[in-house]
Amino acid sequence: MMTKNRVLIIGSGGREHALAWRMAQSSTVDTVFVAPGNAGTQQESGVENVVIDTTDFQAVIDFCHIQQVSLVVVGPEQPLVDGMVDALSAAEIPCFGPKAAAARLEGSKTFTKRFMQKNAIPTADYAEFSDLDKALKYLQSCEYPQVIKADGLAAGKGVVIVKDQQQGEAVATDMLSDNKFGEAGRRIVIEEFLHGEEASYIVISDGKTFIPMVTSQDHKARDDGDQGPNTGGMGAYSPAPVVTPEIEEKIIEQVIKPTLKGMAKEQPFVGFLYAGVMINQGEVKVLEFNVRMGDPETQPIMMRLKSDLDSLCLAAVNGELAEHSIQWDKRPALGVVMAAGGYPENYAKGAVIEGLPVSQTDVKVFHAGTAVSNEQVVTSGGRVLCVCALGDNLTEAQQKAYAGVQSITWQDVYYRTDIGHRALSR
Ligand code: AMP
Ligand code: GLY
Numbered sequence: 001m002m003t004k005n006r007v008l009i010i011g012s013g014g015r016e017h018a019l020a021w022r023m024a025q026s027s028t029v030d031t032v033f034v035a036p037g038n039a040g041t042q043q044e045s046g047v048e049n050v051v052i053d054t055t056d057f058q059a060v061i062d063f064c065h066i067q068q069v070s071l072v073v074v075g076p077e078q079p080l081v082d083g084m085v086d087a088l089s090a091a092e093i094p095c096f097g098p099k100a101a102a103a104r105l106e107g108s109k110t111f112t113k114r115f116m117q118k119n120a121i122p123t124a125d126y127a128e129f130s131d132l133d134k135a136l137k138y139l140q141s142c143e144y145p146q147v148i149k150a151d152g153l154a155a156g157k158g159v160v161i162v163k164d165q166q167q168g169e170a171v172a173t174d175m176l177s178d179n180k181f182g183e184a185g186r187r188i189v190i191e192e193f194l195h196g197e198e199a200s201y202i203v204i205s206d207g208k209t210f211i212p213m214v215t216s217q218d219h220k221a222r223d224d225g226d227q228g229p230n231t232g233g234m235g236a237y238s239p240a241p242v243v244t245p246e247i248e249e250k251i252i253e254q255v256i257k258p259t260l261k262g263m264a265k266e267q268p269f270v271g272f273l274y275a276g277v278m279i280n281q282g283e284v285k286v287l288e289f290n291v292r293m294g295d296p297e298t299q300p301i302m303m304r305l306k307s308d309l310d311s312l313c314l315a316a317v318n319g320e321l322a323e324h325s326i327q328w329d330k331r332p333a334l335g336v337v338m339a340a341g342g343y344p345e346n347y348a349k350g351a352v353i354e355g356l357p358v359s360q361t362d363v364k365v366f367h368a369g370t371a372v373s374n375e376q377v378v379t380s381g382g383r384v385l386c387v388c389a390l391g392d393n394l395t396e397a398q399q400k401a402y403a404g405v406q407s408i409t410w411q412d413v414y415y416r417t418d419i420g421h422r423a424l425s426r
Contacts, residue, residue, distance in 0.1 A: 011075030040367025
């Protein structure tokens with residue numbers, strides 16, 4: 001009899017719910033544990049939430065040994081940057097994701113800018129500073145807007161687009177002297193503002209070979225028409241029509257291949273490599289790398305994935321991706337994030353969510369900031385749910401997703417009403 005995989009997923013967001021849901025459908029998977037998970041993973045069939053202190057790698061290792069976990073998948077960036085894959089691999093537990101030295105592609109903006117320069121990967125021109133006076137002097141000679149980035153992980157708040165010198169000086173001072181970002185702000189990158197349309201290009205890599213995911217695009221701004229403050233993402237869809245076959249070829253040749261080749265000399269990159277790119281007049285430039293799947297891009301991408309996710313992740317860990325291919329549902333998928341009013345700033349928690357579960361064909365509600373309290377599902381974070389749908393075309397996927405959204409409510413619920421507008425206006 002074939003032994004079945006027992007998988008542990010680290011994280012608690014919509015991305016992790018989507019990964020766990022997809023993983024649990026695999027014929028080769030017996031149980032999916034999620035640490036810590038959310039109300040959605042708690043209620044998902046074949047999925048079990050577990051309480052482990054995931055910052056304590058030894059506790060994770062002990063859990064894996066006791067539960068005979070055969071694969072760990074790390075969802076978010078922080079544990080990757082902190083070396084979770086290094087620790088688990090040293091304990092001979094198959095762990096999918098980049099080691100800390102490779103996770104620097106997300107964990108350090110200065111590492112990444114230098115890496116791109118060294119490997120001739122197209123990106124915005126930049127300068128880096130740890131000295132405030134030098135940064136202020138540089139800002140006098142810039143054309144505006146400019147983009148100022150704190151070096152390290154800053155939970156999505158370390159990037160500020162500054163419209164003039166005055167604002168630039170305030171942000172640089174904030175980051176370099178006021179210690180607002182702690183260690184993350186000890187160095188900053190000041191880079192040229194890029195115009196164009198953003199897309200997310202994600203591949204799975206075993207360090208030598210890679211397989212692309214279907215293309216996707218998220219909506220970072222909070223409000224309709226891409227207005228308002230930047231967020232972790234208010235919705236996403238796949239495919240992204242801005243990534244034409246010609247653009248995809250450019251991303252692969254100019255970004256993905258040189259990145260994986262360059263990393264192979266430092267620390268081979270195993271895991272999901274996410275290139276956030278700006279596309280302008282047929283040219284591609286890298287805005288950022290993430291060393292994990294995107295959230296909410298994962299949700300529509302997992303709706304479309306037909307292959308077994310555990311086999312792909314295990315093949316990547318074992319350096320055997322060359323023997324694999326991925327099958328996708330040809331239909332587009334679209335996901336709308338339902339957030340707590342006030343997100344990304346102050347918002348309430350603990351509101352009772354009405355209207356769950358939603359049972360419509362090809363519609364799936366992924367949870368993010370949710371918890372179970374007194375047997376009710378309540379909000380417990382800024383991004384609460386991501387309602388995803390597959391459709392014969394993007395318009396249909398959008399209609400189905402919004403029909404799902406409209407059947408769910410809680411006090412002060414907030415969502416954008418135009419997810420997919422860029423693709424649909426093409
Ligand atoms: P990052 O974490 O570096 O990708 O920055 C977060 C977001 O800021 C990106 O997704 C873009 O929307 C925006 N951004 C970052 N760098 C630039 C740039 N050079 N030009 C224009 N927008 C940028
Ligand atoms: N959706 C953008 C990210 O995951 O960073």
